[in-house]
Amino acid sequence: MNKINELFHKHYALISYLIFGGLTTLINIVTFVVFQSYLSVNYQFANVIAWFVSVIFAFVTNKLWVFGSKNTHVSGLIREVLSFFGFRLLSLVIDQLIMTIGVSVLHLDASLVKLFDQIFIVLINYIFSKLFIFKKS
Incomplete structure (x- = not known):
């Protein structure tokens, strides 16, 4: 049990980022789907709205x-x-760029592209946050 506790504390930032990153991704995707699919907002504009809500x-x-x-x-x-x-x-x-290529160029479903796109975005956002934004003084 001590080893598990030690690993948890050692990797706390990564574990909590995966949890809150997952919630952020869920907020992003749900917001996108609501605006794009239910409110018939253009997928690129819906993507910006979803970005803003999830970034806050x-x-x-x-x-x-x-x-x-x-x-x-x-x-x-x-x-x-x-x-x-x-x-x-x-x-x-x-x-x-990923959304435009996936939807407008490859003619894939916008919600499906959004789902796969978010996996990549979560990874790069973690790197940005860890190395540049909330770095230890």
Whole structure:
């Protein structure tokens, strides 16, 4: 039991990122499907709406529970918010490219492309967050 506890604490950021990343992905996909399939919003615009909603959720959960950022100074918070949204904008560009190629070029189902696209996006967002945004001082 000690070994399991030790492994959990050693890999806490990764484990919690997978949990909250999974929830973020679920929020992203559900928001996308609601706007694209039920409200008939263009898939690219629905993707941006889903991105915005999920990024807000992701910032809060990543800051508080995944990477445990204790940064409370205004300048530090501004740096975290700007870098978080900046890197998430970069992943949005990649997300939009995958969606456009999958839906407009390959003529695949938008919801299916979105599902596979999110696997890649979760991985690159973890790398961005771990190495650049919530890095230990």
